Amino acid sequence: MKRRKENKREIVIFAVMILMFSVLLVSAASNTGISEGEIRGEAIPGEVIVGFKGAITGSAAQESLITRHGGEILDKEPALNCVLVRAKDVHTFIRNIMREEMVDYAEPNYIVRTTYTPNDPYYSHQWGLPAIKADKAWDIEKGNKSVKIAIVDTGIDYTHEDIASNYVSGGYDWVNGDTDPWDDNGHGTHCAGIAAAVIDNGKGIAGVAQVSIMAEKVLDRYGYGSDWNVARGIVHATQSGANVISMSLGSSSFSRTLQKACLYAWRKGCILVAAAGNDGVRSISYPARFKTVICVGSIDQSDSRSSFSNYGPQMELVAPGEYILSTYPGDMYVYMSGTSMATPHVAGVAALVWSHNPTLRNRDVRIILARTADDLGTLGWDEEYGFGRVDAEEAVNVASTLSTRIAETKTTEMLASAC
Secondary structure, three states: OOOOOOOOOOOOOOEEEEEEEOOOOOOOOEOOEOOHHHOOOOEEEEEEEEEEOHHHOOOHHHHHHHHHOOOEEEEEEHHHOEEEEEOOOHHHHHHHHOOOOOEEEEEEEEEEOEEEEEEOOOOOOOOHHHHOOHHHHOOOOOOOOOOEEEEEEOOOOOOOOOOHHHEOOOOEEOOOOEOOOOOOOOHHHHHHHHHHOOOOOOOOOOOOOOOEEEEEEOEOOOOOEEHHHHHHHHHHHHHOOOOEEEEOOOEOOOOHHHHHHHHHHHHOOOEEEEEOOOOOOOOOOEOOOOOOEEEEEEEOOOOOEOOOOOOOOOOOEEEEOOOEEEEEOOOEEEEEEOHHHHHHHHHHHHHHHHHHOOOOOHHHHHHHHHHHOEOOOOOOOEOOOEOOEOOHHHHHHHHHOOOOOOOOOHHHHHOOOOO
16 A cells, blocks of 8 residues: 555545646647647657557567667557557657558657645535435435446545445556555545445445445546556456446547547447536537547536536536535545536446446446436537536436337437447
């Protein structure tokens, strides 16, 4: 264990405003490669992700090609048929490698990061749970441990008094390269508690769903990470049996590698949920922008879009995201705000639906969440609220009535699905 939990039983409450993952990046390369002028954002110095065409997965030809262009393979992801490469001159390497027939794409290994801003500490209850009718849903379904949520984030304090009994091992620390995804930041533990803190244990808070929760640590103690680590975390969570993948992170830059990882998880049957972004602009962050991912925005206690919440044509659902009380390392509880907090609310509801009807496909669960959402804003779907505020009670009720997979409707066509 990287840190021992502190012997604290008092509830320490403070407020933090999440500005989520603000990344000063530009769009990644298309198939024609990246010119020197196109790489303007922050990336891991000297690192490039190279994706290959399907026919040569795992072949020695990859090693030979990378070496011939002066690169060194640092890591591989066979499921996505791509490698992480060290190159002396990133611009030249990308330009040259893209001329090779066997190369599908090459892109910098972009950096993602987050910052926190202290805020008002005078709230003392979880307004988000009744807002999404989780309390009413619990009369029907509290969750099943056979359903697993993966928190792809800064890790989890798995010894926390309100998380430990719902936590399962099997995740990974992609930052430090070991099997101990301990949270040395706090953000991941907060998200984990929203989704699945233990109910009825006489301690702390209640999570949306009483399901299993695992951690893929892809961000360091400062909230920084890279596309490569996030993609590896998604693939590993999928291969480790996760049903729901919750990603309270984002970037303004398109990454082909991250897109492939999300598509891989979706095709394997996972539900992916990600934060819209906290810039307050009409632009959805990645990976929430991908068709395989449910994009989640934030609302306040009056059901209005949070001023910081991004919006746009990919918006699918909204959930409570302001002044949300949840778990924090060291048996503590804190308030945070952001689309980061809205995301695990939706992940938890998806887990409740699947707990109640495990015969559903990921596409079925996604449609149920959209069709049962409480409409907000303009009548029907809109860019600020998507299909509306996630409704746990109605979603579970609808899941109860389905003995077979649901018929696809006009709602399905509107969803950003990728089947």
